[in-house]
Amino acid sequence: MINLLDRFALAHTQVTRLQADLGEIVPTDQKISAKVELKLTPRKIPVEQDTIQYQVTARLICRGHREPEPDEKPLFTIDLVLQAVYRQFDGESMPFEEFSQHHASLTRQLYPLIHHQLQPVFKQFGLEQVRLPYDLVNQSPDPAVQRQLH
Numbered sequence: 001m002i003n004l005l006d007r008f009a010l011a012h013t014q015v016t017r018l019q020a021d022l023g024e025i026v027p028t029d030q031k032i033s034a035k036v037e038l039k040l041t042p043r044k045i046p047v048e049q050d051t052i053q054y055q056v057t058a059r060l061i062c063r064g065h066r067e068p069e070p071d072e073k074p075l076f077t078i079d080l081v082l083q084a085v086y087r088q089f090d091g092e093s094m095p096f097e098e099f100s101q102h103h104a105s106l107t108r109q110l111y112p113l114i115h116h117q118l119q120p121v122f123k124q125f126g127l128e129q130v131r132l133p134y135d136l137v138n139q140s141p142d143p144a145v146q147r148q149l150h
Contacts, residue, residue: 002098002105004103004105004106005109006090007090007094008099008106009086009087010109011053011085011086013082014082015080016082017079017081018079018117019077020076020121021077021078022075022076023076026075026126028128029129030129032064032066032075032129033064033065034063034130034132036060036061038058038107038111039059040056040104040106041056041057042055042096042099042103043056051087052088052093053088054085054086055083055085055086056083058082058083059080059081059082060079060082060114061078061079062078063076063078064130082113084106084113118132
């Protein structure tokens with residue numbers, strides 16, 4: 001698999017959606033498990049001055065449940081959408097089809113950016129005990145944190 005970060009630089013990011021719901025006040029000693037889903041969707045954007053660039057929409061949905069027995073209804077739900085524009089800086093012009101085949105390699109950069117956006121939300125909700133994995137790519141399987149990458 002091609003690592004797009006070797007040929008593309010992050011040119012711009014913008015949060016276009018942030019929806020967060022807290023179902024109830026949660027004690028600070030309450031153990032919470034979180035299910036994290038991250039989906040990346042590449043998109044073509046118009047070429048500017050012979051510069052190859054593509055947009056990636058990153059959508060993260062995080063749902064937290066009480067441990068040890070999760071309820072049907074989540075304690076909290078966070079839905080964040082981040083738009084990222086990548087500009088090619090090295091190599092021959094990469095066609096969109098090839099970029100889209102390897103876009104999952106961008107997770108390594110985008111997930112920490114999203115993580116950074118979510119930390120203040122957790123703090124505002126009084127959920128400092130929630131710790132998302134910082135690097136989804138290199139995490140060992142942990143039954144408390146489920147991951148889904150597209």
